[in-house]
Amino acid sequence: xxxxxxxxxxxxxxxxxxxxxxxxxxxxxxxxxxxxxxxxxxxxxxxxxxxxxxxxxxxxxxxxxxxxxxxxxxxxxxxxxxxxxxxxxxxxxxxxxxxxxxxxxxxxxxxxxxxxxxxxxxxxxxxxxxxxxxxxxxxxxxxxxxxxxxxxxxxxxxxxxxxxxxxxxxxxxxxxxxxxxxxxxxxxxxxxxxxxxxxxxxxxxxxxxxxxxxxxxxxxxxxxxxxxxxxxxxxxxxxxxxxxxxxxxxxxxxxxxxxxxxxxxxxxxxxxxxxxxxxx
Amino acid sequence: xxxxxxxxxxxxxxxxxxxxxxxxxxxxxxxxxxxxxxxxxxxxxxxxxxxxxxxxxxxxxxxxxxxxxxxxxxxxxxxxxxxxxxxxxxxxxxxxxxxxxxxxxxxxxxxxxxxxxxxxxxxxxxxxxxxxxxxxxxxxxxxxxxxxxxxxxxxxxxxxxxxxxxxxxxxxxxxxxxxxxxxxxxxxxxxxxxxxxxxxxxxxxxxxxxxxxxxxxxxxxxxxxxxxxxxxxxxxxxxxxxxxxxxxxxxxxxxxxxxxxxxxxxxxxxxxxxxxxxxx
Numbered sequence: 001x002x003x004x005x006x007x008x009x010x011x012x013x014x015x016x017x018x019x020x021x022x023x024x025x026x027x028x029x030x031x032x033x034x035x036x037x038x039x040x041x042x043x044x045x046x047x048x049x050x051x052x053x054x055x056x057x058x059x060x061x062x063x064x065x066x067x068x069x070x071x072x073x074x075x076x077x078x079x080x081x082x083x084x085x086x087x088x089x090x091x092x093x094x095x096x097x098x099x100x101x102x103x104x105x106x107x108x109x110x111x112x113x114x115x116x117x118x119x120x121x122x123x124x125x126x127x128x129x130x131x132x133x134x135x136x137x138x139x140x141x142x143x144x145x146x147x148x149x150x151x152x153x154x155x156x157x158x159x160x161x162x163x164x165x166x167x168x169x170x171x172x173x174x175x176x177x178x179x180x181x182x183x184x185x186x187x188x189x190x191x192x193x194x195x196x197x198x199x200x201x202x203x204x205x206x207x208x209x210x211x212x213x214x215x216x217x218x219x220x221x222x223x224x225x226x227x228x229x230x231x232x233x234x235x236x237x238x239x240x241x242x243x244x245x246x247x248x249x250x251x252x253x254x255x256x257x258x259x260x261x262x263x264x265x266x267x268x269x270x271x272x273x274x275x276x277x278x279x280x
Numbered sequence: 281x282x283x284x285x286x287x288x289x290x291x292x293x294x295x296x297x298x299x300x301x302x303x304x305x306x307x308x309x310x311x312x313x314x315x316x317x318x319x320x321x322x323x324x325x326x327x328x329x330x331x332x333x334x335x336x337x338x339x340x341x342x343x344x345x346x347x348x349x350x351x352x353x354x355x356x357x358x359x360x361x362x363x364x365x366x367x368x369x370x371x372x373x374x375x376x377x378x379x380x381x382x383x384x385x386x387x388x389x390x391x392x393x394x395x396x397x398x399x400x401x402x403x404x405x406x407x408x409x410x411x412x413x414x415x416x417x418x419x420x421x422x423x424x425x426x427x428x429x430x431x432x433x434x435x436x437x438x439x440x441x442x443x444x445x446x447x448x449x450x451x452x453x454x455x456x457x458x459x460x461x462x463x464x465x466x467x468x469x470x471x472x473x474x475x476x477x478x479x480x481x482x483x484x485x486x487x488x489x490x491x492x493x494x495x496x497x498x499x500x501x502x503x504x505x506x507x508x509x510x511x512x513x514x515x516x517x518x519x520x521x522x523x524x525x526x527x528x529x530x531x532x533x534x535x536x537x538x539x540x541x542x543x544x545x546x547x548x549x550x551x552x553x554x555x556x557x558x559x560x
Binding site: 155158159162163165166167168169172178179180181182184185186187194198203204 | 435438439442443445446447448449452458459460461462464465466467474478483484
């Protein structure tokens with residue numbers, strides 16, 4: 001029998017899709033919903049609600065069910081230290097927790113993973129049981145990647161790679177070897193909305209569909225717990241920004257409901273291209 | 281007698297301030313206002329209006345007055361090729377002009393400079409006659425740069441330096457070794473407004489005054505024609521974003537009305553610090 005898997009559930013629909021995919025892959029699932037963050041829909045599955053600081057209880061819930069594999073999934077925002085409302089299990093680990101709150105997102109996640117691994121849990125990525133949730137290589141809809149944009153894609157990828165050292169920049173918009181926008185804290189969809197706005201204002205002037213979103217993980221990003229993602233809003237915002245398409249790292253970007261999103265991109269005239277991971 | 285200097289005037293108040301400073305430095309000035317872009321206030325000075333594509337007439341206006349030094353100043357936006365309405369002088373230079381419209385901002389400016397230099401004009405920066413318009417080194421108001429932020433400043437500067445290779449990123453906001461926002465096409469003030477918005481939305485959560493703007497030229501940026509600048513709106517936006525201050529490259533960032541801006545920053549509790557150019 002395949003081992004049980006627990007989902008520590010942040011916000012949004014990803015935890016539900018992932019849990020369903022895990023069930024379809026023959027796994028028994030158990031969901032720990034972060035109170036005030038996870039969707040109430042997790043109650044469709046065996047579950048328990050936890051405050052974000054209730055590490056002690058979390059560990060007990062898992063151990064008592066014989067669960068050793070956990071998957072952290074869904075948006076967390078960035079919890080503020082004062083939101084943690086630590087339980088005793090959390091307080092015991094306070095020195096580590098304090099350390100976690102001193103850097104970028106990547107740093108926070110590495111800290112959280114460390115806490116779980118220290119207790120003997122294995123952290124698994126959603127790709128280990130639901131590879132169909134990831135971008136595949138090449139064209140994902142009927143609009144092939146335009147060869148003329150290859151240099152722009154390379155330019156954008158290199159720029160993202162260089163930004164990795166600063167623990168930021170999962171995505172950018174590039175057009176004609178010009179970087180139109182770079183994502184930091186605002187998120188991909190907000191960045192695309194900015195591009196749409198720049199265009200409406202005439203701050204970025206381009207005729208017809210121009211430019212593309214380039215998105216992929218930062219180098220060194222722990223994909224088990226922090227996989228970049230695109231969703232229906234990403235496609236809608238890219239269309240509003242008047243882009244030609246979306247290029248995402250194959251196998252390294254989550255696409256919830258890939259077929260539907262690929263189709264809706266195509267309807268908006270946007271290619272959806274999975275680029276191969278960099279050859280070193 | 282000091283040589284005459286001509287200003288090719290883009291938008292905003294910078295051309296006026298620069299022309300006044302040049303007069304105070306004993307220079308005879310002549311302003312070429314770009315039609316639809318430059319402020320009507322340039323008519324306070326000896327001037328002529330030109331369409332952006334009327335290179336031929338521009339060259340004649342300068343030559344007939346015996347002017348060899350020119351200063352390109354003020355915001356241009358990014359002219360669209362179809363806006364150029366080329367005159368015969370422009371048409372003759374069409375091959376070069378077409379080449380100019382294929383890359384980043386830096387590329388456009390290099391091309392424009394090349395056209396002028398090819399005709400024998402010398403391009404001078406505003407710093408050559410009005411150094412008082414530039415950021416100086418160290419504290420520019422009564423709030424000294426907090427030593428605890430030195431690591432953040434270094435982090436932000438390095439990130440900007442790495443982005444230089446992509447002809448973008450004149451400014452960013454950094455807080456606690458975390459990049460909150462990076463400027464691309466939107467401009468510094470819009471980036472700061474985004475940070476204010478992220479904070480209001482709770483997307484970036486920080487207590488009290490936190491983080492700083494770091495701004496300086498891209499490496500290789502031609503400061504004669506493309507000096508980064510901050511103005512009253514920058515200070516207002518930084519205050520709204522709840523930052524602790526502004527750090528700008530000394531001698532490489534224009535501050536229109538430096539004393540007034542430094543004072544208004546201080547009133548908003550913001551330091552205004554000029555950091556020394558990088559030692560190679």
